[in-house]
Amino acid sequence: MRTLTVAADRPGAYRTIGSALLEAPDGATVAIAAGTYAETLELTGRTVTLQAEDGATVVLDGSGADWPTIRAVDGALTVRGLEIRASEGVAVSVDRTALTLSHCAVMGKTRPAISVHASTSFSIERCTVSGAETGIVVEGAGGQILDTTVREVTGDGIVVALGADPLIRGCVVSGCGGRGVYSYQYSRPELVDVEVARTGAEGIGVAHGSMPVLRRPQIHDTRGPAITFAAGCGGTVEGLRASNTAEPALSVAAGSTVDVVEESTAAVENGPVDDLLAELDAMVGLPAVKAEVRALVDEIQVNEWRRSAGLSIGAVSHHLIFAGAPGTGKTTVARLYGKLLKALGALPDGGFVEVSRRDLVGQYIGHTAEKTAQVFEKALGGVLFIDEAYTLSRGADGDYGQEAIDALVKLMEDHRDEIAIIVAGYTVEMTGFLAANPGLASRFSKTIEFENYTAAELLLITDRMVAGGDYLLDPAAGGPLTSYFDRIAGGPNFGNAREARRLVEAIRKAQSQRLRTLGRRPTLEELRALLADDVTTAAG
Numbered sequence: 001m002r003t004l005t006v007a008a009d010r011p012g013a014y015r016t017i018g019s020a021l022l023e024a025p026d027g028a029t030v031a032i033a034a035g036t037y038a039e040t041l042e043l044t045g046r047t048v049t050l051q052a053e054d055g056a057t058v059v060l061d062g063s064g065a066d067w068p069t070i071r072a073v074d075g076a077l078t079v080r081g082l083e084i085r086a087s088e089g090v091a092v093s094v095d096r097t098a099l100t101l102s103h104c105a106v107m108g109k110t111r112p113a114i115s116v117h118a119s120t121s122f123s124i125e126r127c128t129v130s131g132a133e134t135g136i137v138v139e140g141a142g143g144q145i146l147d148t149t150v151r152e153v154t155g156d157g158i159v160v161a162l163g164a165d166p167l168i169r170g171c172v173v174s175g176c177g178g179r180g181v182y183s184y185q186y187s188r189p190e191l192v193d194v195e196v197a198r199t200g201a202e203g204i205g206v207a208h209g210s211m212p213v214l215r216r217p218q219i220h221d222t223r224g225p226a227i228t229f230a231a232g233c234g235g236t237v238e239g240l241r242a243s244n245t246a247e248p249a250l251s252v253a254a255g256s257t258v259d260v261v262e263e264s265t266a267a268v269e270n271g272p273v274d275d276l277l278a279e280l281d282a283m284v285g286l287p288a289v290k291a292e293v294r295a296l297v298d299e300i301q302v303n304e305w306r307r308s309a310g311l312s313i314g315a316v317s318h319h320l321i322f323a324g325a326p327g328t329g330k331t332t333v334a335r336l337y338g339k340l341l342k343a344l345g346a347l348p349d350g351g352f353v354e355v356s357r358r359d360l361v362g363q364y365i366g367h368t369a370e371k372t373a374q375v376f377e378k379a380l381g382g383v384l385f386i387d388e389a390y391t392l393s394r395g396a397d398g399d400y401g402q403e404a405i406d407a408l409v410k411l412m413e414d415h416r417d418e419i420a421i422i423v424a425g426y427t428v429e430m431t432g433f434l435a436a437n438p439g440l441a442s443r444f445s446k447t448i449e450f451e452n453y454t455a456a457e458l459l460l461i462t463d464r465m466v467a468g469g470d471y472l473l474d475p476a477a478g479g480p481l482t483s484y485f486d487r488i489a490g491g492p493n494f495g496n497a498r499e500a501r502r503l504v505e506a507i508r509k510a511q512s513q514r515l516r517t518l519g520r521r522p523t524l525e526e527l528r529a530l531l532a533d534d535v536t537t538a539a540g
Helices: 017-023 263-270 273-281 287-308 330-343 367-379 389-393 401-414 427-434 455-468 475-488 497-516 524-528 532-539
Strands: 003-006 028-032 035-037 041-044 047-052 058-061 070-073 076-080 082-085 092-095 098-102 105-107 112-117 122-125 128-130 134-139 144-146 149-153 158-161 167-169 172-176 181-183 190-192 195-199 204-206 213-215 218-222 227-229 234-238 241-243 250-252 257-261 320-324 352-355 383-386 420-425 446-450
Touching (some): 017 028, 047 082, 092 098, 105 112, 105 475, 134 149, 149 455, 227 234, 250 257, 287 446, 320 330, 330 383, 330 420, 352 367, 389 401, 389 427, 455 475, 455 497, 475 532, 497 532
Parallel strands (some): 003 028, 035 058, 041 070, 047 076, 058 082, 070 092, 098 122, 112 134, 122 144, 128 149, 134 158, 144 167, 158 181, 167 190, 190 213, 204 227, 213 234, 218 241, 227 250, 234 257, 320 446, 352 383, 383 420
């Protein structure tokens, strides 16, 4: 398929997105260089992809127009990595169009930010939607909204209407003047592991004959109840977690038929495994890691079923190697893995003991074996997580790291059904670690690779950290945040999520310095607001 390049200052490239679309054949990709493009786009019967060049911050600015910034009818549209702005019109509007919107920041003002109508399929994934009257409106369409954040809208966060039945999973909806999610007009959405917070009305509202399925919704800090069902509605509510909402948290009007499954009942039927896997799925990124863990869970579950049925099972090792750079979620996944093993009956408890070289290596002959055995005994029944394990094999002559490795090999074999040992570190260095003892590599059942986070994923992590600290991030901060993460990603000391955490702390510090110069006590809004200038200051 043909690729057309848009760059305002690059010889041979199209200067505007619109001019490229005029000459783009169906199925073409329009690759857009960094910059702000003051354009609105209308596509009828077209199949096209619009995407930012690798590492580029691309802003499609339709501010000032009272029509959509992007409108597509009777076609197929894919948009990746763009920041799309609107003021008077809808930012993205599609009718009878297969829409794929991924890793985009969509900002509106007086209309819905995203409107999907009568489309047979659509996918909105890992996007941030903010500043609009309504975040996302889905009418008479089937598709999915995954790992997307909707925040700071004046009305409802997500509206599902006209019989639409999308899957909405792993999304965060916060700071809405109305409801977080509104399902009406006979819609049948499925919401899985959705968090709703800080709404001016109920967290989730159901009306006009709708029948949603709500699995493990987490709803807190709402002016209205967590969930309301109007008369004539139905559906399922499973494992509701509600706090600081109006009472009753679940309000069901007379004439509604709602199947309510309490969390404890769900645990009896499915065990806590599904909840733990949902917690894993809610983590940002890591698709390959999640797939590997699920495969391990499937194998362990089937083995437990076979054991209870009196069938033979093969020897199973729960020991794993987590390879990858720092800050990629290895410790968090290791904790979840221990809880999963307990929930599956594979280990007595889900305890977690994290150690490094200094906790295992002693200062004289025999001291190391003693320390290692003590740590091992403490972790029995759960997970022993050894971070930067490769440092055990890096010592000079006379170093006792090798003694720790040799002791671990024997203990792992003697207690293989009583503990899960996870060793973690950089991919290349872990190869040298495994070569330190002939029997070491065979003790581990699998190596799971943790990839670096993308800039878009780090932006989502940052957004969650900011929201968790009761701050509000200016939508205009998306550009400098993405530029910062693009700049540092892949560097020799890149710390992934740790970089996001450090940056958030620096942004808060910049905000504090700015507010101190006001000469007065800041308002509540000012105390919560983190501005684009704060990000620029923090990013240096």
